[in-house]
Amino acid sequence: MYALSEKMVRRSFASKASRIERVKENLLIAFPEVDERELEKLVEGFFVHQASFITELILIKTGRFDFTNSVVNEKEFLARLDRLKRANEKGIVFLVAHFGNWEYMGHLFALNGIVTHVVAKEMKNSLIDEKIIVPFRTMHGNVSIERNGAVLAMSRVLRRKGAIGFLIDQMIPPPNGTLIEFFGKKAYASRSLAQLKLKFDPLVVPIFAVREGRGKFRVIIDDPIEYIASESDDKEERIRLMTQRYTDAVEKRIKEYPSQWQWSYRRWRIPRKNSGNRS
Numbered sequence: 001m002y003a004l005s006e007k008m009v010r011r012s013f014a015s016k017a018s019r020i021e022r023v024k025e026n027l028l029i030a031f032p033e034v035d036e037r038e039l040e041k042l043v044e045g046f047f048v049h050q051a052s053f054i055t056e057l058i059l060i061k062t063g064r065f066d067f068t069n070s071v072v073n074e075k076e077f078l079a080r081l082d083r084l085k086r087a088n089e090k091g092i093v094f095l096v097a098h099f100g101n102w103e104y105m106g107h108l109f110a111l112n113g114i115v116t117h118v119v120a121k122e123m124k125n126s127l128i129d130e131k132i133i134v135p136f137r138t139m140h141g142n143v144s145i146e147r148n149g150a151v152l153a154m155s156r157v158l159r160r161k162g163a164i165g166f167l168i169d170q171m172i173p174p175p176n177g178t179l180i181e182f183f184g185k186k187a188y189a190s191r192s193l194a195q196l197k198l199k200f201d202p203l204v205v206p207i208f209a210v211r212e213g214r215g216k217f218r219v220i221i222d223d224p225i226e227y228i229a230s231e232s233d234d235k236e237e238r239i240r241l242m243t244q245r246y247t248d249a250v251e252k253r254i255k256e257y258p259s260q261w262q263w264s265y266r267r268w269r270i271p272r273k274n275s276g277n278r279s
C-alpha cells in the first residue's frame with residue numbers, strides 16, 4: 001500500500017508543475033544554502049513522507065494501523081505522558097504543526113488517556129468535513145472544534161482542565177493573526193494560543209510524531225513553554241513575542257527533519273488588507 005500511495009503522490013504532483021515548484025520555492029526559503037542536488041533529495045524525501053502519511057491515514061481509518069507497536073520510544077513517551085497528566089492543573093494546549101504525522105498523534109494520545117479537542121479549518125466542501133474528516137478525527141474520542149468561534153470553545157475546555165490540539169503553522173490573517181518570522185521570512189500566525197496562555201495559563205506543550213519508518217514514530221513531548229514575554233508592557237507585543245516563541249519550537253524540529261513538513265503550503269502568503277476572518 002505504501003508503494004501505491006507513493007505512485008499516486010508522484011502522479012498528483014507531476015500533473016501540476018506549479019505544486020512541485022511551490023515545494024522547491026518553500027524549501028529554498030527555509031534552506032537557501034542547499035545546492036540543486038540537496039534540493040532534489042529534500043523533494044524526494046517529501047514525496048516519500050507524503051505517501052507514508054496518506055497510507056497511515058487509510059490504515060487508521062480502516063482499523064488496520066498497529067498503534068501498539070508504532071512508538072519506537074514507547075517507554076519515554078509513556079513516562080512523559082504520565083508526567084504531563086499529573087502536572088495538569090489549568091488545562092493543556094498541545095502545540096502541533098503539519099509535521100510528521102500529526103493526525104496519528106491525536107489518535108495515539110486519545111488511546112493513551114488524553115482526549116484532545118482539535119481546532120481545525122473547515123473544508124470548503126462541508127460534506128467532506130461531515131462524512132470523512134470529522135468522523136476520522138473523532139473515532140477514538142477526540143472532539144473537533146470549528147475555527148469559527150474556536151476561542152470561546154477552547155476557553156470552555158481549559159476551564160474544565162481539558163486538552164486542546166492547536167496547529168500553529170497555518171497562515172492566519174489579521175486581525176486574528178500576528179506577524180512573526182518563520183525561517184527568517186515574515187509570516188502570519190494565530191494570536192489565539194498566546195491569548196489563551198495569558199488568560200488561563202495552561203501548559204503549552206509542543207508535541208511531534210517523527211517518522212522513523214513505515215508506521216513507526218518517535219513521539220516527542222517537549223517541556224512546556226512557560227514564556228509570557230513579561231519583558232514587554234505592550235499586550236500586542238507580548239502576543240507577538242509569545243507566538244514567535246511557539247513558531248520557533250516548530251521551526252527547530254523542521255530543521256532536524258526537513259522532509260517531514262508540508263512544504264506545499266502557502267505558508268508565507270501575506271494577505272491583502274481587510275481580507276481576514278474573525279474567529
